[in-house]
Amino acid sequence: MLTLYQFESCPFCWKVKALLHYAKIPYRIIEVNPMTSEELKPLGLKQVPVLVDDGEVIKESSVIVDYLNERYAKLPVTEDAAQWRTWVDQQLVFLLPPIIHKNFLTSWKTFGRVLRTSGFSPIKRCFVRLGGAVAMSRSAPKKAQARGISDAPAALQAAIRHWVDQGLAGRAFHGRDAPDLADLAVFAVLRATDGLVTIQLAEAASPGFAPWYAAMKTRTPSSASS
Numbered sequence: 001m002l003t004l005y006q007f008e009s010c011p012f013c014w015k016v017k018a019l020l021h022y023a024k025i026p027y028r029i030i031e032v033n034p035m036t037s038e039e040l041k042p043l044g045l046k047q048v049p050v051l052v053d054d055g056e057v058i059k060e061s062s063v064i065v066d067y068l069n070e071r072y073a074k075l076p077v078t079e080d081a082a083q084w085r086t087w088v089d090q091q092l093v094f095l096l097p098p099i100i101h102k103n104f105l106t107s108w109k110t111f112g113r114v115l116r117t118s119g120f121s122p123i124k125r126c127f128v129r130l131g132g133a134v135a136m137s138r139s140a141p142k143k144a145q146a147r148g149i150s151d152a153p154a155a156l157q158a159a160i161r162h163w164v165d166q167g168l169a170g171r172a173f174h175g176r177d178a179p180d181l182a183d184l185a186v187f188a189v190l191r192a193t194d195g196l197v198t199i200q201l202a203e204a205a206s207p208g209f210a211p212w213y214a215a216m217k218t219r220t221p222s223s224a225s226s
């Protein structure tokens with residue numbers, strides 16, 4: 001059985017999960033404490049996601065997605081989808097933290113939402129929520145500024161319009177009748193913020209977003225076992 005070390009709130013982890021779910025690949029989750037990463041210490045690693053497949057340890061979300069696709073999912077690999085995946089990794093993913101961790105209160109609410117499904121005990125959840133909100137509300141605005149993102153909500157809405165207009169271009173999915181690796185990558189990082197204001201912003205940015213997002217959700221039911 002595949003094992004995924006992850007944080008529930010991590011968009012890079014969702015890239016891996018979106019493919020696992022879409023391809024109905026069973027796996028189990030080890031939820032890593034984002035404050036200590038103690039669960040990763042035996043592997044000698046510091047960042048999630050990490051996939052362990054029959055003793056083989058694979059890190060870096062894009063490497064994991066390629067590994068899973070080559071070995072199990074076997075979705076078509078196209079140059080256009082590869083370009084969208086790069087766009088997700090280099091642009092889209094960085095627009096989310098300054099919105100969901102804009103200040104302490106927003107970050108506190110964000111952690112409250114994402115930790116609900118973490119499986120952590122109430123005490124651990126409270127500790128992670130507080131520590132996470134302090135750390136992320138300090139670092140996210142600074143990192144956004146360093147990347148030249150001055151108005152993250154407007155930048156996210158422009159990115160969503162770009163995806164709907166150029167990526168979907170009137171089709172149900174980028175992959176036409178069924179999602180491909182581009183659909184899964186764009187969906188995954190947004191799915192990491194499901195239920196938060198980012199999704200409302202995306203829905204308001206373009207009428208083409210909501211039907212695509214809903215269809216992606218329907219096609220990616222969890223394949224994780226507890």
Ligand SMILES: N[C@@H](CCC(=O)N[C@@H](CS)C(=O)NCC(=O)O)C(=O)O
Binds near residue numbers: 009012047048060
């Ligand atoms: N390039 C990596 C980025 C992974 C990453 O930034 N993970 C974050 C969580 S979203 C992390 O583990 N942070 C903890 C740390 O850096 O100590 C990938 O695509 O897998």
